[in-house]
Amino acid sequence: MTQKIYNFSAGPAILPPPVLEKAQDELLSLNGIGMSVMEISHRSKHFEPILASAEQGIRDLLSVPENYRILFLQGGATLQFSMVPINFLRKDETADYVITGAWGKKALKEAKRCGNTNVIFSTAEHGYNSVPTQGELRFTKDAKYVHYTSNETIEGVEFKYDLDGGGIPVVCDASSNILSKPIDIREHALIYAGAQKNIGPSGVTLVIIRDDLVAKVPENQHSMLDYRLLAENDSMLNTPNTWGIYIISLVCEWLREQGGLSVMEKKNEEKAAILYDAIDASDGYYSGHARRPARSLMNVTFRLPSEELEKQFCAEATALGLDGLKGHRSVGGVRASIYNAFPKAGVERLVEFMQYFAQRIG
Numbered sequence: 484m485t486q487k488i489y490n491f492s493a494g495p496a497i498l499p500p501p502v503l504e505k506a507q508d509e510l511l512s513l514n515g516i517g518m519s520v521m522e523i524s525h526r527s528k529h530f531e532p533i534l535a536s537a538e539q540g541i542r543d544l545l546s547v548p549e550n551y552r553i554l555f556l557q558g559g560a561t562l563q564f565s566m567v568p569i570n571f572l573r574k575d576e577t578a579d580y581v582i583t584g585a586w587g588k589k590a591l592k593e594a595k596r597c598g599n600t601n602v603i604f605s606t607a608e609h610g611y612n613s614v615p616t617q618g619e620l621r622f623t624k625d626a627k628y629v630h631y632t633s634n635e636t637i638e639g640v641e642f643k644y645d646l647d648g649g650g651i652p653v654v655c656d657a658s659s660n661i662l663s664k665p666i667d668i669r670e671h672a673l674i675y676a677g678a679q680k681n682i683g684p685s686g687v688t689l690v691i692i693r694d695d696l697v698a699k700v701p702e703n704q705h706s707m708l709d710y711r712l713l714a715e716n717d718s719m720l721n722t723p724n725t726w727g728i729y730i731i732s733l734v735c736e737w738l739r740e741q742g743g744l745s746v747m748e749k750k751n752e753e754k755a756a757i758l759y760d761a762i763d764a765s766d767g768y769y770s771g772h773a774r775r776p777a778r779s780l781m782n783v784t785f786r787l788p789s790e791e792l793e794k795q796f797c798a799e800a801t802a803l804g805l806d807g808l809k810g811h812r813s814v815g816g817v818r819a820s821i822y823n824a825f826p827k828a829g830v831e832r833l834v835e836f837m838q839y840f841a842q843r844i845g
């Protein structure tokens with residue numbers, strides 16, 4: 484590598500360099516066994532401790548209580564959009580959905596195939612630039628669950644609280660902010676997250692599910708869609724993504740060495756503040772998409788005065804080693820994804836470039 488690249492990709496995203504280095508060291512021979520982790524059986528004595536360590540790592544970092552199962556599945560967060568209603572929503576039943584961005588909308592679309600859905604709050608009208616307060620939410624009586632997206636990756640809006648379902652099971656898509664801060668698992672019945680932002684590589688989906696929900700899975704479910712069967716088989720109903728789970732175990736180790744999630748939260752707040760301050764100090768040259776109380780610590784989204792300038796901004800940034808800043812194709816603009824592993828120096832470098840660009844072009 485001739486130049487340091489700061490990787491602002493929304494996902495798959497940057498991984499901690501010590502994790503990649505350790506994986507590189509062990510690539511050909513895991514713990515000196517003469518085989519790669521990718522070449523050994525998932526049921527072997529060499530892999531068992533890796534799965535256990537990934538699971539324990541997640542349990543410790545998020546303080547997951549004993550009455551929750553931790554699963555490493557496949558099919559991405561997108562399959563969870565379907566698995567949740569397939570397991571917990573019958574034809575004449577209702578599930579509540581809180582829609583604060585594009586991913587929540589996709590989850591809703593799948594749930595509609597199974598039963599009734601009630602969008603109890605949507606910010607679509609305002610271009611998904613905010614999240615509701617807890618007090619603004621009115622749940623449907625007897626709703627089977629309420630689904631929300633704790634961080635909308637495309638729009639860059641994030642809940643700053645764990646949603647309280649008032650007795651209704653809360654299901655959360657936490658794909659893009661899980662492990663970025665402590666959360667209260669007990670507020671949730673099910674949390675899911677694609678791994679490829681803050682947990683590890685793509686191809687693994689983390690599911691944290693409460694025992695009483697597992698018990699509600701209907702009989703005669705298709706095996707690979709059956710949370711109970713997947714839990715009973717410890718994520719190994721079929722061959723799991725062994726490489727992905729191995730990297731997750733290393734990421735958990737790295738997070739522990741960093742001091743855990745409270746420390747990560749402080750670091751993430753600090754990094755995001757540098758960027759939002761630069762946006763706010765630009766006299767409107769850069770305009771943030773999210774309203775202040777909902778500003779995401781993970782995905783900072785902003786616009787320039789024109790699409791032309793946004794194109795030029797991203798092209799020049801890329802040439803300077805600031806990669807992956809182009810906003811999602813559905814909304815445009817600029818998006819800086821600054822997950823756990825993203826260094827503060829990279830944020831500072833981006834801010835320098837933003838100031839330079841605005842002065843020169845603006």
Ligand SMILES: Cc1ncc(COP(=O)(O)O)c(C=O)c1O
Nearest residue numbers: 559560561586636656658659677
């Ligand atoms: C919040 C959120 N939900 C769901 C998804 C879809 O994840 P996957 O590609 O793992 O299916 C993403 C992907 O970026 C996401 O950011």
